[in-house]
Amino acid sequence: MVGTHHQLVVGGRPHPLKAALIVAEGMAEEIDREVAGPFETEAGLDGNPAELFASACLALGLEGEALARARAEAGEVARALFAWSPTLAAGADG
Numbered sequence: 001m002v003g004t005h006h007q008l009v010v011g012g013r014p015h016p017l018k019a020a021l022i023v024a025e026g027m028a029e030e031i032d033r034e035v036a037g038p039f040e041t042e043a044g045l046d047g048n049p050a051e052l053f054a055s056a057c058l059a060l061g062l063e064g065e066a067l068a069r070a071r072a073e074a075g076e077v078a079r080a081l082f083a084w085s086p087t088l089a090a091g092a093d094g
Contacts, residue, residue, distance in 0.1 A: 008052060022056035
């Protein structure tokens with residue numbers, strides 16, 4: 001799984017666990033941008049192209065309102081983690 005986590009399709013069709021991981025990584029990156037502000041991606045970071053995120057969302061049926069709800073829930077979890085951890089909260093402030 002770890003070695004192929006950027007690969008959505010396995011055996012000719014989307015793999016649901018890999019799709020979930022790709023979506024989670026994408027949402028984490030979105031939340032990071034909201035907290036830290038815009039930033040340039042450094043070479044070598046483990047990111048996915050927007051097209052892969054969109055394909056993974058489609059494979060999981062995350063479109064429209066369902067995707068909006070998932071993003072909102074991910075944001076709530078992130079805010080709870082930042083509030084819980086003094087280290088994360090300090091990092092979020094600068």
